[in-house]
Amino acid sequence: MKIKEVVELLNAKVVSGQALLDAEVEYCFASDLMSDVLTVETDNLLLLTGLANLQTIRTSEMSDISKIIFVRKKKATDEMIRLAAENEMILIECDYSMFKTSGILYKSGLKPVY
Amino acid sequence: MMHFEFHVEGGNFTKAGAASSQLKKILKQLNVDPKIIKRIVVALYEAEVNVVAHAFQGDIFIDIDTEKIGIKLVDQGPGIADIELAMQKGYSTASSSVREMGFGAGMGLPNIKNNSDELKITSEVNVGTTVEFVTYLNQ
Numbered sequence: 001m002k003i004k005e006v007v008e009l010l011n012a013k014v015v016s017g018q019a020l021l022d023a024e025v026e027y028c029f030a031s032d033l034m035s036d037v038l039t040v041e042t043d044n045l046l047l048l049t050g051l052a053n054l055q056t057i058r059t060s061e062m063s064d065i066s067k068i069i070f071v072r073k074k075k076a077t078d079e080m081i082r083l084a085a086e087n088e089m090i091l092i093e094c095d096y097s098m099f100k101t102s103g104i105l106y107k108s109g110l111k112p113v114y
Numbered sequence: 115m116m117h118f119e120f121h122v123e124g125g126n127f128t129k130a131g132a133a134s135s136q137l138k139k140i141l142k143q144l145n146v147d148p149k150i151i152k153r154i155v156v157a158l159y160e161a162e163v164n165v166v167a168h169a170f171q172g173d174i175f176i177d178i179d180t181e182k183i184g185i186k187l188v189d190q191g192p193g194i195a196d197i198e199l200a201m202q203k204g205y206s207t208a209s210s211s212v213r214e215m216g217f218g219a220g221m222g223l224p225n226i227k228n229n230s231d232e233l234k235i236t237s238e239v240n241v242g243t244t245v246e247f248v249t250y251l252n253q
Contacts, residue, residue: 034216038156038225051216055163058131059216062138062159064152079128 001025001109003067003090006046009104010094012069016081017090025067028110030102034059042113048101050074057083066090071098116140120174122165124191127215130166133174134159144178146251154249157229158185160222161245165189167212169242182231186246193239201227201235 004021007014014021030048031037037047037059046067049056052074060068061083068084069092070076076084076091084091094101106112118140120133134155141151158174165172169191177184194200201223208218227233230247237243 032216033219033221035160035219035221035225037216038160039221039228041152053215054128055130055215055217058135058159062131062134062152062155064148 003046003092005108006069006105006110007092009108010069010092010096010101012092012094015076015091015093016084017066017088020066020088020090023067023090026111027113028102028105029113030098032098037065038063040113045113046105046110048098048105050098052076052080054080054083056080057087057089060089061087068092069094069101071096071101116178118174118176118178120176122162122169122172122174122187122189124166124168124170124172124189127166127211130163130215131159134162137176140178141183150249150251153229154183154185157226157247157249160225160229161185161187161247163215163217164222164245165191167208167215167217168192172242181252182248182250184246184248186244188242188244190242193241193243194235194237195239197235197237 025046027042028046032051047065048069050072052070066089071094073095138155169189172189175186203224204220206220212218230249232248234246
């Protein structure tokens, strides 16, 4: 699935990294705990999280994750957007809960990592 | 043989990960396999977050040769009374502010172990902790 389809399905807003809208995504992982994100070995991962701070971006940088969706109306700060741009990431803000977001994406064919 | 050093400030979460980010750029320039880079920087990032979360300050020493990368973090802080217990998944003494940053679930040291080939931890209570790990580059 293309990221722009994900954005449409979730009625979400892209706040950084528009250039990645045509990128493909196959797997998704949902977590607020960054230590759990750091254990995932799957490549080309979409991260769903309700944790919106600088460590979300740092964790993604270390894990080679370039696509992040913030759920539960969490907003990316300017500093997060700056760090994300430096690392060529796309940041998306979504007003839905983690459960609803996961359900929509699962139903649409995104795969779990385990 | 290359050598790098970084300083880490305890308690400053806005800078946590800065050294790991620098190392990632260096390893990319050296054309290290991306899978190995990920192992190394995930381990260093967890260790860096540990220093920020628990210690007053620390220093990171990195040695890279053609076969392996050796990383040593030396911190001044409370130390670890029971290292075996600290290595158990789920055991943590992290504060609520550390948990708010998405860490502090007792996964850090086990994660470092999983992402390195050799790990050695020594600690003295009320003095500090030294974490050393080695990752081989050709696997």
